Amino acid sequence: MEVVNTLGRRKSAVARIYVSEGKGNVIINKRDLKDYFPTDILQYVALQPLTLLNVKEKYDIKVNLDGGGYSGQAEALRLAIARALVNIDPESRAELKQAGFLTRDSREVERKKPGQPKARKRFQFSKR
Numbered sequence: 001m002e003v004v005n006t007l008g009r010r011k012s013a014v015a016r017i018y019v020s021e022g023k024g025n026v027i028i029n030k031r032d033l034k035d036y037f038p039t040d041i042l043q044y045v046a047l048q049p050l051t052l053l054n055v056k057e058k059y060d061i062k063v064n065l066d067g068g069g070y071s072g073q074a075e076a077l078r079l080a081i082a083r084a085l086v087n088i089d090p091e092s093r094a095e096l097k098q099a100g101f102l103t104r105d106s107r108e109v110e111r112k113k114p115g116q117p118k119a120r121k122r123f124q125f126s127k128r
Helices: 040-046 048-053 070-088 090-099
Strands: 004-010 013-021 026-028 059-066
Touching: 004 070, 013 070, 040 048, 040 070, 048 070, 048 090, 059 070, 070 090
Parallel strands: 026 059
Antiparallel strands: 004 013, 013 059
């Protein structure tokens, strides 16, 4: 099997991954997955597609993560892994799509408007 590379995005986070056959190592920005994502929940979210298809120990994944916060990066990584698994095995597409891992979550932060403290919040109205 050759190296498969895909891209995943969420909020302002971008995950570029390289998947090859191996023993289940996940290296993110030259650090181990457990070092990069400190909480178990973020580690679980990032590896959900691998867990769903029971191929956690089959592939080595090298990741370049950029931008955003931890949760956005974890979800960007989840999308990238799901896309790579579909490239490797097109039969798994239906299962991953059913779980919602192939859908790009396009929600972004709304910009702040002038004359307001935040995007939608207004300063307190004073009648007098």
